[in-house]
Every structure is written in structure tokens, then in C-alpha cells.
Amino acid sequence: MNHELIMPVEMSIKEKKKLSKGKVLQAVVFSRCTMIEVESSLNENYYLIYYKNTLVYGEKVDKVIKNSFIDKIRKMGMVFHSDHPFLSAIIPSETATIPNKNKLFSQLQNQYSLQEVAYIATTLDSFFTKKQLTNVIYKIFYHYRRNGNYMQAFQIIKILNNFDPDLNSAREIKNSLEFYSYMEFYKSSALSAIHQKDPLYVEWYCFKNRFQPDEGKMLVDLLKQQDSCLDIVILWMEKIQNGSNVTSVETYTNMALPFTSMENWIVTLDYLHINPFQALPQTKTMIDNMLLEERYETAALYLLNFLNALPETYEEILHTLWGHLDTTFIADHLDTFLVVIQQLVLKEGEEQSEQRLLQLIGKLLETYDLKEVHDKLLPIQPSAPHSPVFQKINRMLTLLDDPDQMMELGQYYAEFKRYDDAIECFSWEMELYPDDPTPVSQLSKMYQNKGMVKEAFAYHQIYASLK
Known part of the structure; x- marks a missing residue:
């Protein structure tokens, strides 16, 4: 996954x-509920x-309580971390x-059914005491039982029993003769x-049981109905x-796009180890x-992880990227980009590719020494055995x-615009042959290329006197 595309x-x-x-x-997503953890600028959670x-x-x-709702769903829910x-x-x-x-609870009763309010209460034990929440759920239970709604009352006591299995009063009510028939209904009836x-x-x-085939299928069917x-x-x-x-990448893409952009969905598929450019024709x-908008680096970032597994229709796109990407970008992603250089752009006699390769090596020499640059480019040399640029780098070694x-x-260093390295070489040559004007002339040129006018003029004076 390309982390540069994740904000x-x-x-x-x-x-x-x-x-x-x-x-x-x-x-974290868990059955109608979502928990979101936010770290503030003051490092408060x-x-x-x-x-x-x-x-x-x-x-x-400050600290998540063990076995609280938040603690449980971190283990049982679907977790999405910051990356x-x-x-x-x-x-x-x-x-x-x-x-x-x-x-809060009076407002919740205006928005949701009482059964939903009882369920929601069980999700709030990091903010309210267990006794406060138990009292809220008990009130709903007694409301239903008082009005003769025993099925609804049993549903509430089940919620309370799941919330606090150690609560004896709730367990006794659930197992009482009064609710025996309802308990049997839940035990013996099909989920439908x-x-x-x-x-x-x-x-x-x-x-909760979504990894079981039947329950997983039923859950999807229920969600489709909603x-x-x-x-x-x-x-x-x-x-x-x-x-x-x-399976069905296009189907789930159509479902996902109302909630995210195609760009972000491509990165998501990458995260899932799915090649979006093979699975979705519209990605091209x-x-x-992006290329029409001259967003070359952005386009390259999306493609980087799939450069060796793109459809043939992307060949022109890769040529365009090679011709327009800044050499700094290519150097930063060289290990990935080698496949493009090897397969597409190093065609013998192609002047533009030679020029780009010259620029790329110059950029790499800013970070790595000559031998490291040579070794990094070694895998692609067989693709262009007569490349003048490769011949130069090999000769330099x-x-x-x-x-x-x-x-x-x-x-050679001067050709790669590595003027400091060239100055070091010419200075050495000047020390060895102090009467030879040639290295002095080159030193003057190097300082001129660096924009160091005084130094360039000084060496030019020396050159004139030697000449």
C-alpha cells in the first residue's frame, strides 16, 4: 500500500x-454501532x-475499562486504524x-424505540456507571411488563442479562416461569x-457470529433489506x-463509491491486495x-505498486510518466520504477531515454556513492547493453x-552535473600536474556552473598565466 496517498x-x-x-x-464497527477514537491536539483521547x-x-x-463495550468491540468488531x-x-x-x-436518555427516547434505547445504554458504560445504565434498562423493562407487553419485556431483560451476566436479579427474571415460553421461543425457533x-x-x-456461513449470509441479507x-x-x-x-469487485465498488472517491477506493483495494487496474477498467x-491535468506524480503514486502487473493498455501512460516525472521522484521510488525502465523506456537509440537516464543518475549521485548507484541500476543494464550512459557509469567505476x-x-562527473565531485577530481589532477592548464580550465568551468563567479574568475586567471 502506498502510504503517501493516505491523508x-x-x-x-x-x-x-x-x-x-x-x-x-x-x-470500530459493531452491529449498528460505531466507536470512533480521536486524539486531540492536547493528547487527550x-x-x-x-x-x-x-x-x-x-x-x-483516560483509560478504557476492561470488558467495557469499547474494550469488547475492539476485539469483536471490524477495526479501521489510522492507516x-x-x-x-x-x-x-x-x-x-x-x-x-x-x-441524554430522554432525548434518545424521542429518537428511537425503547428496545433500541436499552441496547444503546449498554454501549455507554465508559461514560456512565453500570448502576445508572442498569436502572435505565430496568425502567424500560417494567414499563413493558406493566403494560402487558411480555415479549418486549423479555427482549429488554435479555439485553440487560447480556450487558451484565453477573446481575442476579436480571438472570432470575429471565429464567422465571413468567418468561419461560419466550425463552423457549428463542431457543427452539429459526433465526428467520x-x-x-x-x-x-x-x-x-x-x-457477533458473522464468520459462520449461515449467520454471515443472513447478516448480509438483513443489511440489503435496509x-x-x-x-x-x-x-x-x-x-x-x-x-x-x-469476488465481485465491480459490484462492491458501486456500493462503496457513494461513500468515498474512486481515488481513495483504488488505495483501499491496494490495501486489500487487489489490483484495481486489472479488476476495474474505469481506473484507466x-x-x-490525471495526466491531462499534468498530475504526473499523483498518477505514478497510484500505479507504483502495480507497475509489473498493469494491462498492456497502460504502456503509453508509462511512457508519458517516464517523460514527465521529475527525476527526484523517480530516484525516490527507484526500486519500484526499475521495472518501467527495464521493460519500456531503455530502447536502444532513444535519445530522450538516454537524457532522462543521465538526469536520473545525476540525481542518485546526490544521495549515494558511485558504486551504490552502479549496483542499483545493474538489473536494467542487460536491457540496454549499448547505452552510452551505462557505458559511462561502468567506465567511471x-x-x-x-x-x-x-x-x-x-x-564524467561533470556530464552528470555532479560539479562538486568533478571539482574534487580536477583539484587532485591540478596537484599532480601543477603546470598543466587543463585541470585549471575545468575547475573554472565547474565553479562557473555552480554560479560561484569569484572562484571561477580566480581559476581562469591561473589558467591564463599557465597558458
Whole structure:
């Protein structure tokens, strides 16, 4: 994956009159809920809980409690760390306004069913005490039982029992004779039948057991019924990362594009070890447009990881990139770019390629010594055995340790615009042959090329006197 194409995801958090800005460290998706962890500019960690992509609540948390909802879903949910290119698509909004804590549950009852409020309460144990949340869920339970809605009451007590299995009162109510028939219904009925009565539970159960074939298939079917394309795409990505065969890339691309750009989706496929340029024909149009806009480096960054596995239709694109990319970029990505140089551009007699190669070697010599540059380019030399540029670099290597050949070596360095190295060679030659005007003349030229007028003039004076 090319990390140069991944930008950090930032968020703003409004809390009362305080505004904090920070970087998203991770997002975790778990059955209708998403947890987002944000590190503020003051190194404070905020945790935000969303239900159906709507912010429920969040706070600064110094330490995540063991076995809390946040702790559990980090192990059971679908995790997107800061280096995941699809992370930005998971974030519902760039700004999170945290609601009033004291009025939270009364506001939730205006937005969601009471069963959903009970479920949401179980996700907030990093911000409220377990007793506070238990009281909220118990109130909903008694409300249903008082009104004779025993099925709904049993659903609530199941939520409470899952939330706190050690709570004796909830376990006793769940196992009481009063709710025996409902407990048997959940034990003996098929998931499709339970779904008719309790869709929230079935979706939660299927998500928790999504790696089982039947539950995984049912979860996808449920999400399709809700048009939850984003969750379907996330499930598909998780399966790919867990080793499943890559299927239906175009189908999932169409689902993903409402939530992210094609550029970002290409990087996501790269993250999943899928070649987007083989799987999606429309990616070529995107690269062509980048070239028309002269965004050569950006286009190259998208292609770098797939240079040895591109369709034949990309040959012209690669020629264009070789002709327009700055040599600094090519030098920085040389190990990857070697395949392009080897297969496409080093055609004997091609003057433009020779000139580009000359520039590239000059750029590499800024960072590496002569032998390192020679070794880096060694794999592509067989592709152009008669290249004058390669002949020069090979010849330079033979001259490197011969003090009697510094004049010739300096001239080669000058061709590669490595003027400091050339000056070193010509200075050595001048010391060996103080009466010879030739190295002095070359020193004057080198300083002139460097823009050092005084030094160039001084050596020119010496040259004139020797001459």
C-alpha cells in the first residue's frame, strides 16, 4: 500500500463551549454501532459512540475499562486504524457535537424505540456507571411488563442479562416461569422466525457470529433489506482480509463509491491486495485524466505498486510518466520504477531515454556513492547493453581508484552535473600536474556552473598565466 496517498482523518469535537480538534486513531464497527477514537491536539483521547451513524454520546476517557463495550468491540468488531484508507468513509461527520449528558436518555427516547434505547445504554458504560445504565434498562423493562407487553419485556431483560451476566436479579427474571415460553421461543425457533419478533437481536446475533456461513449470509441479507451498503462493503473487506477469495469487485465498488472517491477506493483495494487496474477498467480513465491535468506524480503514486502487473493498455501512460516525472521522484521510488525502465523506456537509440537516464543518475549521485548507484541500476543494464550512459557509469567505476585517471573521471562527473565531485577530481589532477592548464580550465568551468563567479574568475586567471 502506498502510504503517501493516505491523508490523516481529522475531526472537531464540540463539548459545551469547548471545541477540540484532533486526529482519528481508529473506528470500530459493531452491529449498528460505531466507536470512533480521536486524539486531540492536547493528547487527550475522546471516544464517540454512534448508533446508525448518528452520534449518541462521547467523552474524554483516560483509560478504557476492561470488558467495557469499547474494550469488547475492539476485539469483536471490524477495526479501521489510522492507516486504513477507508477510514474516512466510516466517519459519519467531520464534526461531533456531544449532547447534554443529563438529558441524554430522554432525548434518545424521542429518537428511537425503547428496545433500541436499552441496547444503546449498554454501549455507554465508559461514560456512565453500570448502576445508572442498569436502572435505565430496568425502567424500560417494567414499563413493558406493566403494560402487558411480555415479549418486549423479555427482549429488554435479555439485553440487560447480556450487558451484565453477573446481575442476579436480571438472570432470575429471565429464567422465571413468567418468561419461560419466550425463552423457549428463542431457543427452539429459526433465526428467520425470531427476526419477525426481534430484528434488533437477530442482527446483533448474526454480526457477533458473522464468520459462520449461515449467520454471515443472513447478516448480509438483513443489511440489503435496509440498504446498508456501507456495512455490506465493510463486511466484504473484512472477509477479503481474512483470506476469502476476491469476488465481485465491480459490484462492491458501486456500493462503496457513494461513500468515498474512486481515488481513495483504488488505495483501499491496494490495501486489500487487489489490483484495481486489472479488476476495474474505469481506473484507466481516472489515470488518463490525471495526466491531462499534468498530475504526473499523483498518477505514478497510484500505479507504483502495480507497475509489473498493469494491462498492456497502460504502456503509453508509462511512457508519458517516464517523460514527465521529475527525476527526484523517480530516484525516490527507484526500486519500484526499475521495472518501467527495464521493460519500456531503455530502447536502444532513444535519445530522450538516454537524457532522462543521465538526469536520473545525476540525481542518485546526490544521495549515494558511485558504486551504490552502479549496483542499483545493474538489473536494467542487460536491457540496454549499448547505452552510452551505462557505458559511462561502468567506465567511471573502473577509474574510481586510479589516481592517474582523475581528469577523465571528473569529466564524467561533470556530464552528470555532479560539479562538486568533478571539482574534487580536477583539484587532485591540478596537484599532480601543477603546470598543466587543463585541470585549471575545468575547475573554472565547474565553479562557473555552480554560479560561484569569484572562484571561477580566480581559476581562469591561473589558467591564463599557465597558458
